[in-house]
Amino acid sequence: MLSYILKRLLLMVPTLFGVLLLTFVVIQFVPGGPVEQYLAEAKSSAAGSGGAEGGGLGYRGGQGVDPKKLEQIKALYGFDKPPTERFVQMLGQFARFDLGRSFFQNKDVWQLMVEKLPVSISLGLWTFFISYGVAVPLGVAKAVRAGSRFDLVTTLLVLAGYAIPGFVLGVALLVVFGGQLQWFPLRGLTSSNWDELTWGAKVVDYLWHICLPVTAMVLGSFAVTAMLTKNAFLEEIRKQYVLTARAKGLSERQVLYGHVFRNALLPIITGFPSAFIGAFFAGSLLIETLFSLDGLGLLSYEAVIRRDYPVVLGTLYFFTLIGLVTKLISDLCYVWVDPRVKFD
Secondary structure (H helix, E strand, O other), X not given: OHHHHHHHHHHHHHHHHHHHHHHHHHHHOOOOOHHHHHHHHHHHHHHHHHHHHOOOOOOOHHHOXXXXXXXXXXXXXXXXOOHHHHHHHHHHHHHOOOOOEOOOOOOEHXXXXXXXXXXXXXXXXHHHHHHHHHHHHHXXXXXXXXXXXXXXXXXXXXXXXXXXXXXXXXXXXXXXXXXXXXXXXXXXXXXXXXXXXXHHHHHHHHHHHXXXXXXHHHHHHHHHHHHHHHHHHHHHHOOHHHHHHHHOOOOHHHHHHHHHHHHHOHHHHOOHHHHHHHHHHOOHHHHHHHOOOOOHHHHHHHHHHOOOHHHHHHHHHHHHHHHHHHHHHHHHHHHHHOOOOOOO
8 A cells, every 4th residue: 555655646746747847838839928918018008108198208119128128027037047947947946835926916826825715615615515415315316216207307407407517507697696686796705895794694695695606516516426326326236235135124224325325435435535626626717707706716717818827837736736636545545445445
């Protein structure tokens, strides 16, 4: 076991290196980097000042930029060094878990991520617990009533929900319940008068705001978990030990929850770590952007749009590392749940 864990940890190093290298190379060919955006904003400011103060000053953006000033701007963002040197420097920083400093927000990337993390955690926890809290009992009920009208109707509803992307469902929820009916707010996680509310009113206000984004995020994972639970139970119910337990006179409830339940939940329990982390990071980008929730997803999206490369690479490094560790924990859960599994 120890040697397996050590091998997996060592394999994370080339994986992280490959992800960072590929992203860094792609960034070098993306037009409109931070230097260009800085110059564009400076030209826009100069044009606005010229228009406001008259023709004496005028717009000077077309006259070019002083080469010394341009070199200072490049040095400010670290682009005065060759790409290879910048990449090696970045790897050294990441090895010390120093993710750098944002170009445009003048904050450490770690500080930005800590500030945005509560929103993503809030979405992730609700998505995870609702998905598993409803989908697992539904999957068990579908397996017990396999082939019945209940099984057919719930399958159609679950697959219909799974076929609708979360982003599209979010748009529909916003248009219908946020725009036309005005039952729910269109953006944000709390109201503007949050600090003035009592504790009970804060809870109601929070749940009121979180309802639509969580609903949009839940359906996809909900469908997968429900169908996985059903199929796992059906597979176990057909096995010989179930017939033996029934032949010994055990009730159907004892057979189902005393023998089948533990074995059928093996693939679901081992998927807990991945589902738990995925609920925080995987599905929150579009939902946070759509509902204007200031979380990690929106932070990553804005960093890509503004070419804030330290935030882009820092969050990518963090997400990749979390994903690799989560995958290792998922594999180790197989041994914890089922001692028959051997990594040898």
